[in-house]
Amino acid sequence: MKQKVKFALDVISNYNVDYADVRLRQTNIEMIRTYNNVLKNVRNDDELGIGIRVLINGRWGFAATPHLDEDNISKTVKRAVNIAKAAAKIEQKPIILTKEKAVIDTFKTPIKKNPFDVSLSDKANILFNVYENAKKVKKVKKVDGYMYFHRIHQQFGNTEGSQLENDIYMSGSSYEITAVGDGSFETRNYQMFPKSKGYEWIEEQPLEEKAEELAEDAVKKLTAKKSPAGKKDLILMPSHLSLTIHESVGHPTELDRVLGWEANFAGISFATTEKRGNFQYGSDKVNLVADNTLEEGLGTWGFDDDGIPGQKWHMVKDGILINYGTTRDTAHYIGEEHSLGCNRADSYASQPINRIPNLSLMPGKEKLSLDDLIADTKDGILIDGRGSFSIDQRRYNFQFGGDMFYEIKNGKITQPLRDVTYQSITPEFWNSCDAICDEDHWQKYGVLNCGKGEPGQRMQMTHAASPARFRNIDVGGALNG
């Protein structure tokens, strides 16, 4: 593989480019879907190809090919160069890259068991066992099971002398149980929290053991009390908060979005650059830390696709917005001399774009358990797991659902609820955070399908949190109009 990257860089040296990089990437994805005790779908997707990005007179050109013979690599380089030159017809400000040191290094996800060495039947049988356990509960009509394994093996080289190799693994599994009642149906999910680990992560999880309990939850939801409408205190579990963090902090702090580069598709951000260092994003209890070195994090790749090593920094410190996720072509817009390493591509065939890093709500500094937090809540709702989610294109107005909901009255969980949604405005929401459980409760949840860009790309990252409380949030508006 290294020789092909070197060959492409040699071909590039025949052209007058300001900068170029070459990524030769092999991707293996295995997806298994079961329906009850039926192997519904199995996909083993092996992809290998080369992506070539050149910068000429401040314009990008990107071309990619799966054909790795020298003739095709040469043609692909030429295609990238021609694309960059064609853009010269458009008068514009040039793309400017931060100056970075060349890096020669390797990174490999530490794994104990290679998921691609485990047989399909072993994997499917876990999901079939989940079904056997779930169907013990009456009214369970179906169980949709899912397993996912992802390996990225990449060689990176650029015209500045960087030579990088990374070998990344991700593993995850989940299932959804559907219970059918009189004229309605409800679901309960094993909340998938994929990690950057090997097959050992599947074996460590209580996938089969939890099935019966979750099936009972699905049945409880059929007859649960409907969501109240009005202001409630919310206790959000890490399985749920991971998505709230993603949508209301992760995306608004992507610098390309702040600059307007996503205005035509994924939207822009209210967290504009003049707010840096002075905007009260959340209460003083709120610390949101980006960390692309996070152990087991799906965004822990060693280096990004600009060749920048993984880093750790505060996005929000004691409630104040202090930084963004940056790339080599965006960092200079906020006066930074170096990128924070957030440029990633989902394939050899995608031009890398500014992505959310691993980004986590840090645990509360004082000792606080979930039981303590519930005991301290008079009139609230506890929300576990991910459900519906939607947010406006400036990332202000959002509405979230969840997977399981419990009413809290006078410090105690009283009963399950159904059809709960809450709606808020991002800074109001984070400023209403008045308690965060301690580090003993801090859990990591991966996001597998973060969609962004044109052409669309999907990316992975992890968000960790401890259970946290948010005061006086609007609940139930979605279905009570």
Add this chain to the structure above:
Amino acid sequence: MDNKKRFEKIVKLIEKNTEADDYIINYNFNNNALTRFANNMVTQNVDVDKEKLDLTLYFDGKKGNLITADLSEDSIKNLIEKCENIAKNSVKDKEYMPSLSDDGVKDTHKVDKKILEMGPEKRAEIANVAIKNASKENVKVYGTVNNTTDNFGVATKNGLFKFHEKTTANYSNTVDYKDEKGANFLSGYDLASISNEKVDKVFYEALNDSKTLENRKDFEPGRYKILLSAKAATKLFIWMGFFGASRRAVDEGYSPYVGKIGKKIVDERINFYTDPLNDRAPSKPFTDEGLQIEKKYLIKNGVLKDLPCGRFWADKNNYKPWAVSNIIIDDTDKSEKELIKQIDKGFYIRDLWYIRMVKRDDFTLTGMTRNGFLYVEDGEIQSGAIHYRWNDSPLRMLDNIIDIGKGAANLNSWYSIYVPSLLIDNFYLSSKTLF
């Protein structure tokens, strides 16, 4: 060698080298070329070829699957061997159906040669129409020019062979006038769909929306009469193509259509169907199994006629298997301007954003208004309006139709879709945002 001949050669190679009881081979070639601009500058410029071969095979009902991007002879022989190993170590597919045989249907294609020949210079020329307009008007423009070519092939052990070629052309822009944004897009299978003249027109429509938003007004949440533009409607009604649209889901009780087949579920003016050969929203005319897709109604004259059904469930229940490939709702000749005249007090929604499921059993969706969101009173656009979150069901919306207008296509989506503008009563705008 053209891609069809290449696929034929691969099929013969697999036929010769596998001992599997049954197999299905899918081939996909995609060229995706896109120029992306923001703040009047090109930020991304790509031209990417992707080619994949997807082999599913069976031994004694046990299923294996492998996909590769390396289509050399050695790689395919390796693919067969690895895929056979996966199948032999797999479990029985309890819903296995023998692969389909030749149905005698001839291949059809939807290709514009000008798209096949389109290069980065042409995309730059089209992008430049908007960027020059933006410079002239002293505004910012963001957008994409995109052309794609797709080839799909399917072949089976039982002698089925189908191949389909198609092209698409898409253009979109968002115009920023004093931090107010208007947007518009163009979509079709040929280059004429994104001509310089059309790009010029949609640039100025987006600019006009952004200028109207400058003096936006604030309204209270509630139920309102709305005109949903045809282009916005393509983003919402796409959901009806896949969510719950399954005969099996109805039979097993987890679909919003439970108990509704054969009954009137929406306004009787609504005809909702799939028709891959329809020029307004052409699509691949067969499934990955090779099942031919023909024109078929889901909803006719407001009555839920039938829902798509997979081969296993159809065989078990004596239904006919069928699938959806694109979505079309019949339109009329009425312009959106004509429909606005029927609004005494309400809103004209020109774009939607971030649509997600809220409640599955009644199909409640949520989303935001985006870009052009205009207040209408006494049949005239009065001003822009502050953006809203909405929560409503497409089924309720189609039942609350006041009038139907001219349609628009969107081929840059999960399915090709063509739907009309819709004048709808009692649409639920549930909360405001800050802009």
